[in-house]
Amino acid sequence: MRDILVTLIVFASLPYIFKRPFFGAVMWIWISVMNPHTQGWGFAQNMPFAAIIAGTTVLSMMAKPKQISFPNTGLTWLLIAFTAWIGVTTVFAIGPEDPLPLLNKVVKIMGMTIVVSMLVRTRKEIEILVWVVVISLGYYGVKGGLFTVRSGGAYRVWGPSGTFIEGNNEVALALIMVVPLMLYLVPLIANKWGKRAMWASAGLCALASLGSYSRGAALAMAAMLSFLWLKSHNKLKLGVLLVMMAPLALVFMPEQWHSRIDTINNYEQDGSAMGRINAWMMAINLAADHPLTGGGLQIYNAEIFSRYAPNPEDIHAAHSVYFQVLGEHGYVGLLLYLALYFVVWRNGTWVIKNAGRLPELEWAPRLVRMLQVSIVGFLVGGAFLSLAYFDVPYYIMVIMVATRLLVERTLREHATQKVLAQEKEAHSVA
Known part of the structure; x- marks a missing residue:
C-alpha cells in the first residue's frame, strides 16, 4: 500500500511540476530528504523517483525560463567551485576503489541544490x-x-x-x-x-x-x-x-x-572514539602527502589506511565532515567547504542587520536566526560524522540565500518608491 501511495503521489505531481518548476524543487527535497519510498516493502524501493522528478523539473525549467532566475551570489559560485573541485580530486584519486559512483551521487546532490536555488523567489x-x-x-x-x-x-x-x-x-x-x-x-x-x-x-x-x-x-x-x-x-x-x-x-x-x-x-578507553581519531590522523597524513587534491573519494579502505593511518588495522570512515573533506579533497577542498559556511553565515548576519528597516520583513530575521541555530547544530555534530554531502545543510544554504535576495529586492523597491514619492511631492509643490 505504501509503495502504491508514494508512486501515485510522485506521478500525480509531474503535470504540476511541468506547469510550475518550483513544484519540482518541493518534490525533490521531499524524495531526497524523507526518502518515503524506503518506508515501503515492494517495488517502490527501487523506483528512480529522484531521477524522474529531476528530469521533469529540468524540462519544465527549459519550457518556462521566465519562472527561473540564477542566484548570482558568492555562495552560489562557491558551491559550484566546491563541486568542480570534487571532480578535479576524483581525477587524481589514489584509492583502489572506483570513485565514479560516489561522484555521480555527489554531483546530483550539488546540481539539484543549484536547481532548487534557481526556483525559490518569494517568501511563500x-x-x-x-x-x-x-x-x-x-x-x-x-x-x-x-x-x-x-x-x-x-x-x-x-x-x-x-x-x-x-x-x-x-x-x-x-x-x-x-x-x-x-x-x-x-x-x-x-x-x-x-x-x-x-x-x-x-x-x-x-x-x-x-x-x-x-x-x-x-x-x-x-x-x-x-x-x-x-x-x-x-x-x-x-x-x-x-x-x-x-x-x-x-x-x-x-x-x-x-x-x-x-x-x-574517557574517550581514550573507548574503541569507537579511538577509531575516529585514527581516521582523523589518516586524513591529516594523507593531506600532508597530497595537500592540494587529497586522496579523492573512496579512501576508507585497507590500502589507504596501511599507508597513512597510525593503526592500519583500525579502518573507519572519517566520522567528521572536516577531516572527511580534508582527506578526500585536500586543503583546497577544505578551504572551499569552510568558506561555504562562512559566507552563508555572513548572509544571515546581513539579513538580521538590514531587514529590520521594514515591518513587512520582520519574518526574515526570525527565519535567519533559526537557520543559523540549525547550522551551529550541524557544524558541531558534523565534527563527529561523515556527512559532508548530506543535502539538508545545502538546502538551508539555499533558503538563506533566497531570503537575502528577497530582502535586497524588497529594500530596493522600497527605496525606489520613496524616491518617486519625494519627486512627486517636489513637483506638486513647484
Missing part, C-alpha cells in the same frame, strides 16, 4: 521549502520520539535504511537541525492546536535525538540549544523552559544511556 516559496524539510525529517523525529517514550529509552533510534541518515548518529544530527526550523513555523500556524502539535513535534525530535545514544548528537544538542537561547528574543521564557525540560529528559533516559554519554570523558 521560502516557507514552503522550510515546511518540506520539517515534514520530511519531522516524520522520523516524531516516530522516533514516540518510540523512545514507549521503550523508556531502552533502545536506540535509527534512521531510514539506505539513506544519509540511516545510522543512529546521523538521524540524531538531522533531527537536531530540524528543531529550530519547527520553532520558526510555530508563529505562522493560526490554529492553537496546530501550534501545540508543532511544539510537541519539536520536543519529540529532541527526545528521539537523545534516544539515538549518539554522543556527538548530545554535544550538538547542547550547542544548538545554547545558541537558540542566545538568538531568542525572549531569553527568560525560553531559559525557564529549557531549565525545566532538560533535567526531565535526562532523568527519563535509562542508566545505559548515561553510561554511554559518560564515555565522552
Whole structure:
C-alpha cells in the first residue's frame, strides 16, 4: 500500500511540476530528504523517483525560463567551485576503489541544490521549502520520539535504511537541525492546536535525538540549544523552559544511556572514539602527502589506511565532515567547504542587520536566526560524522540565500518608491 501511495503521489505531481518548476524543487527535497519510498516493502524501493522528478523539473525549467532566475551570489559560485573541485580530486584519486559512483551521487546532490536555488523567489516559496524539510525529517523525529517514550529509552533510534541518515548518529544530527526550523513555523500556524502539535513535534525530535545514544548528537544538542537561547528574543521564557525540560529528559533516559554519554570523558578507553581519531590522523597524513587534491573519494579502505593511518588495522570512515573533506579533497577542498559556511553565515548576519528597516520583513530575521541555530547544530555534530554531502545543510544554504535576495529586492523597491514619492511631492509643490 505504501509503495502504491508514494508512486501515485510522485506521478500525480509531474503535470504540476511541468506547469510550475518550483513544484519540482518541493518534490525533490521531499524524495531526497524523507526518502518515503524506503518506508515501503515492494517495488517502490527501487523506483528512480529522484531521477524522474529531476528530469521533469529540468524540462519544465527549459519550457518556462521566465519562472527561473540564477542566484548570482558568492555562495552560489562557491558551491559550484566546491563541486568542480570534487571532480578535479576524483581525477587524481589514489584509492583502489572506483570513485565514479560516489561522484555521480555527489554531483546530483550539488546540481539539484543549484536547481532548487534557481526556483525559490518569494517568501511563500521560502516557507514552503522550510515546511518540506520539517515534514520530511519531522516524520522520523516524531516516530522516533514516540518510540523512545514507549521503550523508556531502552533502545536506540535509527534512521531510514539506505539513506544519509540511516545510522543512529546521523538521524540524531538531522533531527537536531530540524528543531529550530519547527520553532520558526510555530508563529505562522493560526490554529492553537496546530501550534501545540508543532511544539510537541519539536520536543519529540529532541527526545528521539537523545534516544539515538549518539554522543556527538548530545554535544550538538547542547550547542544548538545554547545558541537558540542566545538568538531568542525572549531569553527568560525560553531559559525557564529549557531549565525545566532538560533535567526531565535526562532523568527519563535509562542508566545505559548515561553510561554511554559518560564515555565522552574517557574517550581514550573507548574503541569507537579511538577509531575516529585514527581516521582523523589518516586524513591529516594523507593531506600532508597530497595537500592540494587529497586522496579523492573512496579512501576508507585497507590500502589507504596501511599507508597513512597510525593503526592500519583500525579502518573507519572519517566520522567528521572536516577531516572527511580534508582527506578526500585536500586543503583546497577544505578551504572551499569552510568558506561555504562562512559566507552563508555572513548572509544571515546581513539579513538580521538590514531587514529590520521594514515591518513587512520582520519574518526574515526570525527565519535567519533559526537557520543559523540549525547550522551551529550541524557544524558541531558534523565534527563527529561523515556527512559532508548530506543535502539538508545545502538546502538551508539555499533558503538563506533566497531570503537575502528577497530582502535586497524588497529594500530596493522600497527605496525606489520613496524616491518617486519625494519627486512627486517636489513637483506638486513647484
